[in-house]
Amino acid sequence: MKIRKVGALLTTAAMVGVLAVGFGCKKKEEGEAAKSAEGNTIKIGFLGALTGDVAMFGKPTLDGMKLAVEQLNAAGGLNGKKFEIVEADDRGDKQEGASVTQKLISRDNVVAIVGDPTTGITKVAAPIAQKAGVVLISAGATGQGVVEIGDCIFRDTLLDSVAIPALIDYFSKDLGYKKVAVITSDNNDFSVGLSQTFRDAIKGKDIQIVADEKVKDGDKDFSAQITNIKAKKPDVIFFSGYYTEAALILKEARKQGMKTKMFGGDGLFSPTFISLGGDAAEGSMAYVGFSPEQPTPETAKFIDAFKAKYGGNLPGLFDAQGYDAVMMLADAMKRANSTDPAKFKVELAKTKNFKGVSGTITIRANREPIKSPLYLLEVKGGKFALKAKIPVKMD
Numbered sequence: 001m002k003i004r005k006v007g008a009l010l011t012t013a014a015m016v017g018v019l020a021v022g023f024g025c026k027k028k029e030e031g032e033a034a035k036s037a038e039g040n041t042i043k044i045g046f047l048g049a050l051t052g053d054v055a056m057f058g059k060p061t062l063d064g065m066k067l068a069v070e071q072l073n074a075a076g077g078l079n080g081k082k083f084e085i086v087e088a089d090d091r092g093d094k095q096e097g098a099s100v101t102q103k104l105i106s107r108d109n110v111v112a113i114v115g116d117p118t119t120g121i122t123k124v125a126a127p128i129a130q131k132a133g134v135v136l137i138s139a140g141a142t143g144q145g146v147v148e149i150g151d152c153i154f155r156d157t158l159l160d161s162v163a164i165p166a167l168i169d170y171f172s173k174d175l176g177y178k179k180v181a182v183i184t185s186d187n188n189d190f191s192v193g194l195s196q197t198f199r200d201a202i203k204g205k206d207i208q209i210v211a212d213e214k215v216k217d218g219d220k221d222f223s224a225q226i227t228n229i230k231a232k233k234p235d236v237i238f239f240s241g242y243y244t245e246a247a248l249i250l251k252e253a254r255k256q257g258m259k260t261k262m263f264g265g266d267g268l269f270s271p272t273f274i275s276l277g278g279d280a281a282e283g284s285m286a287y288v289g290f291s292p293e294q295p296t297p298e299t300a301k302f303i304d305a306f307k308a309k310y311g312g313n314l315p316g317l318f319d320a321q322g323y324d325a326v327m328m329l330a331d332a333m334k335r336a337n338s339t340d341p342a343k344f345k346v347e348l349a350k351t352k353n354f355k356g357v358s359g360t361i362t363i364r365a366n367r368e369p370i371k372s373p374l375y376l377l378e379v380k381g382g383k384f385a386l387k388a389k390i391p392v393k394m395d
Contacts, residue, residue, distance in 0.1 A: 041083070044083060044114060051091055052091045061319070067323055069083045086110055097121035112136070116138060123149070137348075140318060167287055167390065182209050185216055195238075213228060222245075226256050239264045268284065285379075290320040296357075324361065374390040
């Protein structure tokens with residue numbers, strides 16, 4: 001997911017970090033992250049928002065990480081050493097994200113960082129981690145240009161470039177959707193990129209874009225766009241932005257007598273979308289990389305443990321991906337028999353068919369993840385419920 005309403009400028013540290021792109025994830029020198037594995041703890045940093053507009057992504061990521069570390073330590077840790085999470089709040093701000101990343105590396109001496117769950121801050125933090133030789137794995141970033149920053153940078157999320165083609169086939173063949181109206185928030189990089197991914201994916205498919213409208217994050221009036229879309233009579237609306245604008249768009253559509261459903265990515269996957277949209281949100285769909293419904297054996301155990309730890313609450317997407325990120329790091333360290341980032345990042349890059357609680361994950365040759373299945377959720381009775389579990393080709 002790409003962040004919205006973030007800070008304006010990168011810190012000097014982040015800008016310097018960009019110069020490290022393309023450099024290898026090297027072994028740490030004395031005084032840097034190698035020290036984190038000394039003593040009895042293996043420190044993993046959390047990078048994400050615990051306050052602010054996007055805390056709904058950061059808090060569950062941390063909850064998932066905490067459960068993973070609790071289970072790892074209960075099983076003896078790694079080579080007699082316990083795992084420890086070092087957490088900090090970046091408040092959903094790019095400048096603060098850069099500052100937190102520097103602190104985690106230089107002061108807290110972490111060997112790895114999980115986060116940020118958003119693309120924008122991940123792309124600020126990644127060059128800093130890359131230069132320092134610290135592994136960073138994002139548990140949510142789906143946008144372009146993340147792992148290309150360097151060979152210390154990973155992610156465990158379902159990529160839009162993987163999800164959209166599988167979703168289009170399902171919509172066309174199973175739901176019979178042939179005509180789509182696309183709405184893009186053109187001041188939101190995530191939305192712009194996702195809409196382009198959709199346009200590219202439908203080439204050669206039996207599906208047509210009949211309307212292609214632009215809005216902006218923060219807009220309140222969508223009457224003109226809906227008037228244009230209504231005239232085209234689409235089977236479904238694809239909105240690539242976030243839940244606030246999505247809810248208001250649907251309210252306007254219902255006001256104008258349209259009953260057309262909307263679908264989008266995890267930008268729609270928020271309780272606020274349902275509470276703000278009310279009845280207008282019913283029937284809308286969001287694709288994500290996790291659902292507690294129809295669980296695998298691994299996922300069922302995770303759900304039970306999560307409910308026991310967090311007062312009976314069901315885990316969501318970011319809980320699961322935060323959990324998987326920590327478990328993938330621990331698995332790579334175990335296979336490398338080392339907590340040196342220069343060594344375990346090599347094993348992390350070799351991850352194949354990892355049975356995560358959010359799906360089966362493979363890291364491909366370009367270090368991009370591919371995971372299956374894809375979960376299509378539908379707003380039903382004021383809640384997100386599983387509509388379809390769609391397999392993804394693992395090649």
